[in-house]
Amino acid sequence: MPELNTASMPDLVFAILFFFMVTTTMRSETLMVKMKLPNASEVQKLEKKSLVTYINIGAPMDTKLGTGTQMQLNDRFAQVSEIQDYIAQEKASMNEADQPLMTVSIKADEETRMQYITDVKQALRQAYALKISYSARQGEN
């Protein structure tokens, strides 16, 4: 019986390996705001990534844009008034059965003023995105 030649197997596996090494470091969106998440000890993990929508809040990475708090939705800066459209758009891209389970993860820098967070929360209420999560890092605060 002729033996199967497995000499190219390591090369193949390496190719897959490199693919995963590259994709794991890639983010689904490039972050344009600097943020240091607050610490909390009682955090829960967010299940099902496909149901989670992210709102990033912090000072812009690009210092030319100033140090004021900005919000990033998808790949661009946005105003609080644009949240409703964004949520509606994200909801529309989901399954109908998944829509009530949608969770919005607020990833905000720990130095953000609560005024900004409150405005975002009010906008989310108006958009009927009621399940939210204050993103925090696991650890003693």
Added chain:
Amino acid sequence: MPKTNRKVPGINASSMADVSFLLLCFFLMVSSMDTDSGLARRLPPPPQTEEQTSVDVQRRNLLVVLVNAQNETLVQNQLATHLYSNEDELRGDGGQVSLKDVVKEFVLNTQNSPVLPELTEEDFGAPIGTVPVTAQHVISIQNDATTSYKAYIAVQNEVVRAYNELREEGARKYFNTTYGELTDDQQEQINNLFPQRISEAEPKNYGGGQ
């Protein structure tokens, strides 16, 4: 020098595949482990009419947690008032009762005190049975416009910690095990016994902020 025709020994590369498979498995696992974590909350639906914005809550059922512009925390119910000037004091350093214990006592009302939330008998199914609980209690977390997010999350975290400890104690008492080892139905029972009743009020400007 005599010319020798020595053969270079080849490296045995058969284990290479195994090693790279291990690495591959590692990266496969890691790529799904990168999940976000945070404190889950449920926002109230938007007010339909102007009158609907306020709900009357009896004063004894209300624990007000105020975080001001200097990131100080004021906790107030009919029983007592506590002022915490920083996060360490929230956790009980500095000789004060920690926020966690204030919340736990408020939710439990073990002494059936008339200044703590009223106890009502409710049935939670076997094996908990009918027990008195403070079904109407509300913890209202209020903040100033210039409160920092960090301080706000610290306060939220302490309140959630109080509830988690209550649930843990409930699991020990009624099921004789830890909360994490309960079945989903049992966890639901405990959650009904100690529901998180946290209200995040509309923002108010109490002054002190710029």
